[in-house]
Amino acid sequence: MLEVKNLHVSYGAIKALHGVSLSVKAGSIVTLIGSNGAGKSTTLRAISGLVKPRAGEILYEGQNIAGLPAHQIVARELLHVPEGRMVFANLTVQENLMMGAYLQHDKNIIAAELELVFKTFPRLKEREKQAAGTLSGGEQQMLAIGRALMSKPKFLMMDEPSLGIAPLLVKTIFEKIVEINRTHGITILLVEQNANLALEISHYGYVLETGKIILQNESAVLRQDPKVRSAYLGG
Amino acid sequence: MYALIALGYTLVYGVLRFINFAHSDVFMVGAFIGFYAGRGVSSASTTSGIIVMLVAMLGCAALGIIIELLAYRPLRNRSKLTVLITAIGVSLLLENVGQMIFGATPQPFPEVFPARKFEIGQLVVSSKDLVVLIVTLGLLGALRFLVMKTKIGTAMRAVSFNPQAASLMGINVNHVISFTFGLGSAFAAAAGILWAYKFPKIDPLMGITPGLTAFVAAVLGGIGNIPGAALGALLIGVIETFVRGSRWSTWTEAIAFVLLILILLFRPAGLLGKLQPEKV
Ligand SMILES: Nc1ncnc2c1ncn2[C@@H]1O[C@H](COP(=O)(O)OP(=O)(O)OP(=O)(O)O)[C@@H](O)[C@H]1O
Numbered sequence: 001m002l003e004v005k006n007l008h009v010s011y012g013a014i015k016a017l018h019g020v021s022l023s024v025k026a027g028s029i030v031t032l033i034g035s036n037g038a039g040k041s042t043t044l045r046a047i048s049g050l051v052k053p054r055a056g057e058i059l060y061e062g063q064n065i066a067g068l069p070a071h072q073i074v075a076r077e078l079l080h081v082p083e084g085r086m087v088f089a090n091l092t093v094q095e096n097l098m099m100g101a102y103l104q105h106d107k108n109i110i111a112a113e114l115e116l117v118f119k120t121f122p123r124l125k126e127r128e129k130q131a132a133g134t135l136s137g138g139e140q141q142m143l144a145i146g147r148a149l150m151s152k153p154k155f156l157m158m159d160e161p162s163l164g165i166a167p168l169l170v171k172t173i174f175e176k177i178v179e180i181n182r183t184h185g186i187t188i189l190l191v192e193q194n195a196n197l198a199l200e201i202s203h204y205g206y207v208l209e210t211g212k213i214i215l216q217n218e219s220a221v222l223r224q225d226p227k228v229r230s231a232y233l234g235g
Numbered sequence: 236m237y238a239l240i241a242l243g244y245t246l247v248y249g250v251l252r253f254i255n256f257a258h259s260d261v262f263m264v265g266a267f268i269g270f271y272a273g274r275g276v277s278s279a280s281t282t283s284g285i286i287v288m289l290v291a292m293l294g295c296a297a298l299g300i301i302i303e304l305l306a307y308r309p310l311r312n313r314s315k316l317t318v319l320i321t322a323i324g325v326s327l328l329l330e331n332v333g334q335m336i337f338g339a340t341p342q343p344f345p346e347v348f349p350a351r352k353f354e355i356g357q358l359v360v361s362s363k364d365l366v367v368l369i370v371t372l373g374l375l376g377a378l379r380f381l382v383m384k385t386k387i388g389t390a391m392r393a394v395s396f397n398p399q400a401a402s403l404m405g406i407n408v409n410h411v412i413s414f415t416f417g418l419g420s421a422f423a424a425a426a427g428i429l430w431a432y433k434f435p436k437i438d439p440l441m442g443i444t445p446g447l448t449a450f451v452a453a454v455l456g457g458i459g460n461i462p463g464a465a466l467g468a469l470l471i472g473v474i475e476t477f478v479r480g481s482r483w484s485t486w487t488e489a490i491a492f493v494l495l496i497l498i499l500l501f502r503p504a505g506l507l508g509k510l511q512p513e514k515v
């Protein structure tokens with residue numbers, strides 16, 4: 001479904017990615033792990049059009065989307081839940097969700113999606129009229145995911161959904177990620193520092209180190225890999 | 236009236252975080268479009284007044300969108316100072332082109348709305364003041380509705396908070412910015428017409444003083460904050476009226492500057508604004 005080939009991205013003089021290649025099969029959960037500054041977020045930002053790649057191809061459903069502006073990529077139902085959530089703190093929960101459905105003009109579809117999001121995250125319904133800035137970190141993460149779901153994506157990229165969230169809530173959110181993948185058939189590319197959890201729920205994994213993929217395999221295999229264990233799973 | 240101009244500053248600042256110094260000249264252009272449109276309509280009636288106003292608002296909306304497209308968009312990722320200097324350049328350009336086309340001598344502004352006097356008990360209200368009040372309140376209400384209740388208004392607020400996140404929702408940020416410029420400029424045009432209607436002498440530099448006062452009103456209310464702009468404008472209007480009627484009436488025009496200095500010293504975020512660290 002998604003095929004990234006030899007992706008190069010620079011921020012000014014700083015080279016963030018030198019030749020990243022990865023592929024994601026339709027219906028799967030694929031994870032991208034790596035330490036701070038490895039280039040995980042940059043990879044997602046290049047795919048979603050927030051940064052323009054210097055070289056390389058991003059084939060999505062067979063078409064090269066590299067370099068398209070972000071809003072046109074959203075129109076292809078490829079959504080990015082960014083690192084740090086980036087909910088619109090000045091908008092209410094409901095308005096945030098409506099922004100997620102910005103490109104959807106059919107009222108019935110919007111209503112159906114809203115119901116689905118509320119079913120997945122009942123907490124959001126309780127907070128519907130509240131300003132998003134007043135939500136807890138975990139609730140904001142639910143909102144960020146819910147907001148992306150409002151556009152009825154086929155492909156969802158998530159950047160560190162566990163960041164700054166209490167362990168118990170992280171578990172819930174990961175269960176929801178699996179649910180989104182299984183019941184809604186949404187393909188997921190998950191970026192995580194919590195490699196343990198990410199490899200547990202994903203089918204396939206890539207390990208990124210200073211802008212390069214250094215390892216890739218079935219997640220179950222990666223979890224047993226001594227290098228992965230010592231570097232990312234705490235022994 | 237200050238409120239209508241102040242809103243333009245605040246709308247654009249809210250979305251782009253910069254002061255559009257050319258705004259007060261769009262106000263002037265609005266008055267001049269009204270000047271020509273007003274000569275075009277046959278007689279002063281409520282309908283003709285509304286038509287003149289709409290023509291000026293549409294014309295200025297287009298002007299605002301073009302200014303943004305040509306002057307500001309290419310500088311989107313440059314430093315604030317660059318954009319600010321460009322804005323001053325655009326302002327001077329409009330003033331000079333205005334003087335070339337319209338000449339520097341003030342021109343009388345045609346009566347676009349019917350004039351009448353109303354007596355409410357002891358109070359004599361001219362229809363001019365009434366028209367100004369009604370149109371201003373109507374436009375403020377419309378703006379509030381637009382920004383708070385419609386999809387494009389919500390998108391404006393979203394872009395203002397975080398343009399990158401907004402683009403990840405499928406929002407075309409450039410469209411929203413164009414729309415914001417068009418809207419702010421349309422409000423400047425409406426203010427220009429009302430101003431010219433109230434003080435019926437117009438010239439290409441007429442925007443400078445009301446523009447500055449409105450800018451101070453926007454800062455007073457908390458720049459980027461819509462109710463703040465309206466409140467700031469109301470306060471400044473009241474203060475100016477009092478000063479004009481007092482012994483210090485020659486100081487009226489300086490009031491805005493005194494206020495600006497006081498605000499910057501004591502409450503830089505404005506009355507309704509929250510102080511936030513500069514985004515990088
Ligand atoms: N806007 C930017 N300007 C300059 N350099 C940047 C920018 N964003 C990221 N970088 C650099 O690019 C490299 C990759 O950053 P990236 O954010 O992709 O890492 P990451 O793997 O997501 O890290 P983390 O786990 O901390 O989120 C880093 O060296 C970082 O300093």
Ligand SMILES: [Mg+2]
Nearest residue numbers: 040041042083
């Ligand atoms: Mg990151």
